Every structure is written in structure tokens, then in C-alpha cells.
Amino acid sequence: MATPLLELSNVSKSFAGSDALKDISLEVEPGQVLCLLGDNGAGKSTLIKILSGVHRPTGGEVRVSGTPVNFGSPKDASVLGIATVHQFGGSFPLMTVERSFFVGREPTKGWGVFRIFDKKTAAAISVSAVQRLGITRITRGDQIVGSLSGGERQALVIARAVHFGAKVLILDEPTAALGVKEATHVLRIIMQARAAGVAVVFVTHNVLHAMTVGDRFAVLIHGRKVDDFRKGERSRAEITDLMAGGEAMAELESELAQYELDAGESR
Amino acid sequence: MQTRLNVASTGVRTSPKLVAQPATVHEPRQTFRRLSRRSEMGALVGAVVVFVFFAVLGGSKFLSVGGFAGWTNVAAELGVVAVPVGLLMIAGELDLSVGSVIAASSMTLAIASGYWQLPYPVGILLALAVGAIVGLINGIITTRTNVPSFVVTLGTQFGMAGLTLGLSRALTGSTNVSVTPDPVSKSIVGTLIAGQFETSILWCIGLALLVGWVLHVSPWGNWIFAIGGDKESARAADIPVARTKVVLFVCSGLGAALVGVIQTSLYNGAQTAIGQSFVFNSIIAVVIGGVLLTGGYGSVIGVILGTITFAVVTQGIYYTGWSSDWGSLILGILLLVAVLLNNTFRRLALATKRQRSVGSRKDRNGNATTRTE
Numbered sequence: 001m002a003t004p005l006l007e008l009s010n011v012s013k014s015f016a017g018s019d020a021l022k023d024i025s026l027e028v029e030p031g032q033v034l035c036l037l038g039d040n041g042a043g044k045s046t047l048i049k050i051l052s053g054v055h056r057p058t059g060g061e062v063r064v065s066g067t068p069v070n071f072g073s074p075k076d077a078s079v080l081g082i083a084t085v086h087q088f089g090g091s092f093p094l095m096t097v098e099r100s101f102f103v104g105r106e107p108t109k110g111w112g113v114f115r116i117f118d119k120k121t122a123a124a125i126s127v128s129a130v131q132r133l134g135i136t137r138i139t140r141g142d143q144i145v146g147s148l149s150g151g152e153r154q155a156l157v158i159a160r161a162v163h164f165g166a167k168v169l170i171l172d173e174p175t176a177a178l179g180v181k182e183a184t185h186v187l188r189i190i191m192q193a194r195a196a197g198v199a200v201v202f203v204t205h206n207v208l209h210a211m212t213v214g215d216r217f218a219v220l221i222h223g224r225k226v227d228d229f230r231k232g233e234r235s236r237a238e239i240t241d242l243m244a245g246g247e248a249m250a251e252l253e254s255e256l257a258q259y260e261l262d263a264g265e266s267r
Numbered sequence: 268m269q270t271r272l273n274v275a276s277t278g279v280r281t282s283p284k285l286v287a288q289p290a291t292v293h294e295p296r297q298t299f300r301r302l303s304r305r306s307e308m309g310a311l312v313g314a315v316v317v318f319v320f321f322a323v324l325g326g327s328k329f330l331s332v333g334g335f336a337g338w339t340n341v342a343a344e345l346g347v348v349a350v351p352v353g354l355l356m357i358a359g360e361l362d363l364s365v366g367s368v369i370a371a372s373s374m375t376l377a378i379a380s381g382y383w384q385l386p387y388p389v390g391i392l393l394a395l396a397v398g399a400i401v402g403l404i405n406g407i408i409t410t411r412t413n414v415p416s417f418v419v420t421l422g423t424q425f426g427m428a429g430l431t432l433g434l435s436r437a438l439t440g441s442t443n444v445s446v447t448p449d450p451v452s453k454s455i456v457g458t459l460i461a462g463q464f465e466t467s468i469l470w471c472i473g474l475a476l477l478v479g480w481v482l483h484v485s486p487w488g489n490w491i492f493a494i495g496g497d498k499e500s501a502r503a504a505d506i507p508v509a510r511t512k513v514v515l516f517v518c519s520g521l522g523a524a525l526v527g528v529i530q531t532s533l534y535n536g537a538q539t540a541i542g543q544s545f546v547f548n549s550i551i552a553v554v555i556g557g558v559l560l561t562g563g564y565g566s567v568i569g570v571i572l573g574t575i576t577f578a579v580v581t582q583g584i585y586y587t588g589w590s591s592d593w594g595s596l597i598l599g600i601l602l603l604v605a606v607l608l609n610n611t612f613r614r615l616a617l618a619t620k621r622q623r624s625v626g627s628r629k630d631r632n633g634n635a636t637t638r639t640e
Contacts (some may be wrong), residue, residue, distance in 0.1 A: 072335065074502075074503060075505055078503075078505070084503070085444045091497075091500070092492065092493055092497050093496065093563075093617070094492075094494035094496055094559070095489075095492050095493065095496055095563070096614075099489050099493075100493075102489065103490075103493040103501065103504045103506065104489075104490070104493070104501070104502070104504030104505045104506045105491055105504070105505075106486035106489050107402065108486050115483060115485065115486060115490060116485055116486070117484060117486045117488065144616055144617060145616065146616075146617040147616070147617050157475040170468045217299065
């Protein structure tokens with residue numbers, strides 16, 4: 001078995017005494033999609049922040065390719081090839097595709113202080129990188145990012161991360177704000193990143209999207225990992241139940257039944 | 268020239284041959300569309316409209332060399348402040364302290380070289396240092412504390428005004444100090460070419476070229492746009508956000524200090540109250556110029572056009588025979604119209620692609636069928 005690219009063992013994080021995460025163990029291998037499922041407040045964002053170097057865990061260990069790491073800043077994580085894509089972040093609506101793609105890593109021509117931004121190269125690389133992800137509507141580098149659809153913007157950011165050598169791609173709710181077709185497109189892009197050998201951590205609360213692309217799954221509730229399984233080991237209904245906290249759903253159903261009963265009596 | 272590209276579905280990659288090259292066909296409509304999505308379009312329309320307006324009403328006097336000098340001198344001094352302020356605004360920050368920086372740097376120069384009789388170039392350096400220090404303070408406080416630059420620079424604006432007034436009176440017993448620049452310095456920063464054109468015009472052009480190069484040609488321009496567009500994403504892309512902003516604040520302070528030096532040299536003296544009009548005038552010029560107040564969008568040519576528009580209105584009014592009392596009214600209306608115009612152009616720019624996407628069809632499998640032009 002391949003060494004997991006990214007591995008968490010018993011990672012905990014507490015803020016001012018309260019546990020945001022407790023004893024989380026996860027691993028993701030190259031060319032695998034790990035889906036992190038959980039409701040709002042389950043600790044998904046905290047986990048992402050630990051993986052991307054924003055927070056330091058208060059307990060446990062994070063390993064990259066088997067080596068324990070201690071990220072001091074997001075830069076430390078990105079140096080090791082861990083790229084995080086937030087729902088809307090990473091693309092600049094009022095910039096052009098070619099400029100946005102190369103923000104912070106501008107290709108230049110010329111020498112010293114007289115270096116100039118190499119627009120031609122930037123346009124050619126950025127357009128071909130997004131087209132490789134199947135976004136053929138982006139044909140020119142000087143298109144404004146804000147004129148692209150949500151899915152295309154996600155594609156642009158993912159293409160950027162892959163182009164600059166991301167080995168682990170953390171996608172924070174990439175499909176949450178998208179329409180059905182757009183979401184399908186993003187899922188397709190996830191599959192392409194996976195096929196290219198990238199380890200993908202796909203954070204979502206959409207069970208269907210997760211089941212479509214996921215190889216491994218982990219469900220978080222109140223900062224704890226309550227289940228961990230591989231593709232095909234759980235049904236959709238089981239996962240949904242688990243995410244909603246099972247009991248909570250059952251409770252709500254009985255409450256609703258009670259309301260209906262009350263309403264019937266008062267009539 | 269319409270070829271149909273059928274996008275392959277999952278797994279199958281578009282072959283490199285299908286990767287569309289930038290379109291080579293330039294239809295007039297396309298050219299118009301590309302022009303209309305530039306940030307300075309609104310400013311260009313505004314500048315042309317006010318120029319024609321005052322050329323018609325002001326007649327030959329406005330169009331004479333004297334009339335031309337009148338508004339170019341105003342535009343040049345304002346431009347020296349507005350260009351760096353615009354750059355800062357594109358990075359998402361405001362600088363309201365330029366007024367007091369002009370006053371402080373003027374007084375520094377006048378006191379150092381007039382009252383204390385230090386060599387004039389030394390006075391100039393001290394004056395510029397004052398601007399740089401205020402910029403540094405603005406930048407450091409803004410980036411370290413996350414207090415909005417609006418508040419920080421409002422604080423330094425008032426603080427510096429008080430400091431300038433207090434120190435001037437304490438040191439010289441006056442709020443008005445005269446100084447005689449040496450001939451070389453005067454000819455460089457504060458003289459009239461052909462009897463009516465200020466040397467500040469050359470400074471302004473040089474500054475605009477330099478800043479235009481930084482913003483639009485050099486790789487640093489990309490950082491500035493990115494910082495103004497989305498600070499967090501810029502930081503995630505390893506851009507030194509804080510350092511870049513501090514540098515921009517220093518540039519803004521230097522620009523204001525340069526105007527202080529220019530005015531002091533031009534009028535052979537300084538007062539503690541000068542320069543205050545530059546605070547809002549620079550913002551008006553920058554906003555008319557198409558720079559987005561919240562950052563991330565704008566151009567140097569736009570700022571220059573905004574500056575020219577401002578100057579033409581304030582100076583043109585004298586040639587119309589109207590009372591100059593109406594100048595501010597025209598400026599106020601102009602500012603609002605320009606902002607609405609800029610918003611429209613920006614919306615157009617953002618909508619260009621969407622409109623086209625309505626025309627592109629999807630086949631039964633949901634794959635986009637796009638046309639390449």
C-alpha cells in the first residue's frame with residue numbers, strides 16, 4: 001500500500017478549553033478522494049484550517065508523506081504541496097484570467113527591476129490549464145474572472161493549484177453555492193485531479209456529491225469522527241442519517257408528528 | 268469563421284490541438300466591447316464631455332494657451348497626489364492625510380531652508396522625509412491593527428495639522444514662513460515654463476509613467492490588484508500584503524510631500540493651512556477616474572483623466588462668466604454621474620461573457636457546445 005500523502009493521527013484542537021476537534025485520525029493517498037462530511041459546526045472548517053496551516057493542533061500529529069510536520073503558517077503547508085481552495089476565495093473577480101491565475105507567481109520577462117509581467121505566457125498557460133480541466137468556455141487570457149460562472153471560477157482556482165504543483169488539494173464546499181449542472185462540472189474536475197494523482201480532500205455536506213467522487217469517507221459530528229468507511233460500504237440513506245445525527249432526526253420526526261396531532265385535536 | 272467544438276465528457280481530455288488560441292478576428296463590435304470594459308472608459312467620456320462643455324461656453328479664452336495652462340497646472344499638482352492615492356485605493360486603502368502632509372512638508376521646507384537657512388536641497392529632502400514618515404505611520408498602523416485606513420489616516424490628517432501648526436508657531440512664532448529657493452532647485456521643482464506652465468506638469472507626467480509601468484506592466488501591479496481584489500486570497504498566494512501596503516502608503520505620503528515642495532518653491536514660502544483641499548479633490552479625481560473605492564480595479568490613465576476632468580471643471584468655470592460659486596455643484600453632479608457611468612461600464616465588463624453564454628447551447632448530455640470566434 002502506498003504511503004498516505006497526508007495523515008492525521010489523533011489530532012485535537014481546543015479553543016479556550018472547549019474542544020473543536022477531538023482525536024481525529026484520517027489519511028489520504030495520492031489519486032484518492034477523501035470526503036469529509038459533516039453538518040455546519042461539525043468541525044470541518046477547523047480541520048481544514050489545521051491542514052492548511054492556519055491553526056496548530058493542540059494534540060496529535062499531522063504527517064505528510066510519512067514525515068511529521070508542524071505548520072507555522074499557510075505558507076509552510078503550500079510549500080509541501082497542500083493547497084486549499086475556499087468556496088469563493090482564490091479568484092479575483094475584477095482581474096483577468098491570466099492575471100488572476102498567476103497572482104503571486106507572475107511570469108516575467110526582462111531583467112532585474114525592469115522585469116515585466118509576461119502577459120503572453122500567462123495567457124497561454126492559464127487558458128490551456130483550465131481547458132485541460134474541461135472548461136472550454138475560457139478561451140482568452142484577458143477575460144475578466146467575474147464574468148465566469150461559479151463553476152468556471154472554481155475550475156480556474158483548482159487548475160491554478162494543480163499547475164503550481166499541489167499534491168494535496170483541499171476543497172472547502174466547492175459545490176455548495178452552485179447549481180446542479182455547475183456542481184457536476186466541479187465534480188468532474190475533482191475526478192480529473194484525482195486521475196492526475198492528486199490527493200483530494202473534499203469537504204461537503206452534500207452526500208450525493210460526496211458519493212459520486214469519493215473513495216474514502218469520514219463523518220464529523222461535534223468535532224469527533226463518528227464514522228469512517230470506504231466507497232460502497234454505506235448506503236446514501238445511512239450516511240444522511242449519520243450526518244444529521246440519526247437521533248436528532250428521529251426526535252424531530254416525532255415532534256412533528258406531535259404537532260400534527262395537536263393541530264388535529266384543536267380543530 | 269465558426270467552428271464547432273464539442274467538449275468531451277468525463278475522463279476524456281481535450282486534445283492540445285483543440286485548445287483555442289486567442290481569437291485573431293477583430294470585428295468593430297468586438298473592439299468596442301473590449302474598449303468598453305476598460306476601467307477608464309467612464310473617465311474618458313467624462314473628460315471629453317466637460318472639455319467640450321467648457322470649450323463651447325468658455326470659448327476662445329478657455330481654448331487659449333493661458334486657458335490651457337490654467338487647467339493643466341491644477342491637474343498636474345492634483346495628479347502628483349492623485350496618482351499614488353489612486354494606486355493605494357486600487358490596493359483597497361484610503362489616504363485622507365495628504366492635506367496635512369502637504370502643509371507639514373511645505374512648512375518643513377520653509378522652516379529648514381528659510382528660517383534656519385539650511386541648503387534648499389536639504390530642506391527638500393527633509394520635506395520628503397516628513398511625507399514618507401507619515402506614510403510609514405499610516406501603513407504600519409493600518410496593517411498591524413486592522414483599523415480601517417479611513418480612520419487611521421483621518422487621525423494622522425488631524426494630528427499632523429495640529430503638529431504643523433503647533434511646531435511652526437513654537438519654532439518661528441508664525442504660521443507663515445517665506446523661503447528663497449536656489450535657482451537650480453527652483454527651476455527643477457517650482458518655476459513656470461514659458462511664463463505659465465508649472466514644472467509640476469513634467470513631474471506629474473513622469474510620475475504617471477512610472478506608476479503606470481508599476482501597475483500595468485511590472486509583476487508588482489498584479490500584487491496591487493490582487494490585494495485590493497481579495498486580501499485573504501492574495502495572502503494565501505504568498506503576496507507580502509502588509510509590506511506592499513506600507514510601501515504604497517509611503518508613496519502616497521511622498522506624492523503629497525512633493526506637492527508641498529512644489530508649492531513652496533513656486534510661491535517662495537509656506538503657510539500652515541495650505542493643501543487641505545487636496546484630501547477630497549484627490550479622492551474625487553481618483554473615483555471619477557474609474558478606480559473602485561473598495562479596491563481591485565482601476566488604471567493610471569483613468570486617474571489622470573479624472574484629474575483632468577476635475578481641473579477642467581474648476582478652471583473652466585472662470586471662462587464661462589458664471590459665478591465660480593457653481594463650481595462645486597458641477598463637481599458634485601459630475602462625481603455622481605461619473606460613478607454611475609463607471610458602475611455601468613464595470614457591469615458591462617462583467618457581463619460580456621455571460622451574454623455570450625446564453626447563446627451557447629448545451630447538447631443532450633449537458634456538454635457545452637461552444638463556438639470559437
